[in-house]
Amino acid sequence: MDSTATDRFDTGRFEASRNRLASLAYRLLGSAADAEDAVQDAFLHWQAADRQRIKVPEAWLTKVVTNLCLDRLRSAQARRERTVGAWLPEPLLDGDPMLGPADTFEQRESVSLAVLTLMERLSPLERAVYLLREAFSYSHAEIADILDISESASQQHLHRARRRITAARRRGVGEVDPASARRIVEEFLAAASSGRTERLAALLTDDATGISDGAGLTETLLQYDTPQRIAAVVRAGFRPTPAKRRFAGGTPAIHYALVNGASAILFVVGDKVVGAVAFDITNGKIATVRGIAAPTRLARLAEAWRQHEPDTPLITQW
Numbered sequence: 001m002d003s004t005a006t007d008r009f010d011t012g013r014f015e016a017s018r019n020r021l022a023s024l025a026y027r028l029l030g031s032a033a034d035a036e037d038a039v040q041d042a043f044l045h046w047q048a049a050d051r052q053r054i055k056v057p058e059a060w061l062t063k064v065v066t067n068l069c070l071d072r073l074r075s076a077q078a079r080r081e082r083t084v085g086a087w088l089p090e091p092l093l094d095g096d097p098m099l100g101p102a103d104t105f106e107q108r109e110s111v112s113l114a115v116l117t118l119m120e121r122l123s124p125l126e127r128a129v130y131l132l133r134e135a136f137s138y139s140h141a142e143i144a145d146i147l148d149i150s151e152s153a154s155q156q157h158l159h160r161a162r163r164r165i166t167a168a169r170r171r172g173v174g175e176v177d178p179a180s181a182r183r184i185v186e187e188f189l190a191a192a193s194s195g196r197t198e199r200l201a202a203l204l205t206d207d208a209t210g211i212s213d214g215a216g217l218t219e220t221l222l223q224y225d226t227p228q229r230i231a232a233v234v235r236a237g238f239r240p241t242p243a244k245r246r247f248a249g250g251t252p253a254i255h256y257a258l259v260n261g262a263s264a265i266l267f268v269v270g271d272k273v274v275g276a277v278a279f280d281i282t283n284g285k286i287a288t289v290r291g292i293a294a295p296t297r298l299a300r301l302a303e304a305w306r307q308h309e310p311d312t313p314l315i316t317q318w
Contacts, residue, residue: 010051014057017057018039023099024135025038025039026098027116028066028073028131029073033300039065041068059146070125089113090301091260091278094260099261105175110134111260112280113278113280114288118164122161122164125157126161129158176262180284181281184279184284185256185265187203189238193315195239197231200227200231201227201228201231204230204231209288209289210229211223212237216293216296249272255310255313256311256314262278262281263279264279267293275293276291278290
């Protein structure tokens with residue numbers, strides 16, 4: 001095989017692993033853009049390596065991507081960007097290959113916006129061990145090799161990560177019946193659109209939280225922590241005005257969608273997503289409302305939506 005054919009073959013081997021590597025990087029970083037950068041950096045490492053000496057390409061590439069992501073998480077820039085109150089995971093439309101694998105509850109949960117947010121409480125090593133074990137089913141021996149730690153250290157990191165995530169996770173967390181989730185979100189939208197703040201508050205858990213990125217116009221997230229306050233803010237936010245429509249670039253339609261495996265509504269002008277509201281639902285009520293409208297956080301979701309065949313909107317003209 002000549003060098004050109006070898007390069008083509010080796011590039012094919014990398015591309016066969018690209019989606020899996022991207023899904024690992026996304027879980028580690030919570031950012032699709034950063035995940036894509038990490039995978040591209042891994043490709044450059046792959047091209048520069050003596051590939052004839054790599055016995056198991058999948059394992060080698062997993063190690064490279066994991067460590068590239070850990071380097072990013074430990075960097076001074078990442079620490080500034082991910083300060084408490086300033087960071088939200090980047091939402092992805094269901095069907096995005098970056099969300100896979102999704103065969104088990106643990107795999108699906110590991111990519112939820114709730115767990116991606118909770119993982120900010122973990123150290124980079126704890127996060128890597130947790131994801132490699134829970135989402136990708138690597139053994140502790142394999143994880144030890146990927147991270148250059150001992151098996152016992154891997155077990156300890158996993159124990160601490162599980163304990164921290166379990167302690168922070170809301171009671172009643174679990175998979176929600178899709179039809180019930182959609183009904184709750186439709187009730188929420190109807191109450192928000194009609195101004196029934198009492199009904200809005202009744203749909204929220206007693207310890208509900210609301211989070212908004214302020215459409216990227218503020219450096220810190222806007223956070224609300226009582227059902228009444230959240231209901232008031234949601235009602236104000238859902239009241240259409242000429243200024244809001246100008247800011248959105250037109251009159252949005254509102255669609256129901258699944259984002260990171262959970263219910264969401266998307267504000268869409270033409271084929272452009274200009275805002276998303278994602279929900280965590282627990283025991284038949286809404287536990288978290290996340291409003292995301294910063295264009296940088298919506299870039300990949302918006303691109304996926306342009307290639308998506310949408311259902312009939314819940315509201316045709318907002």
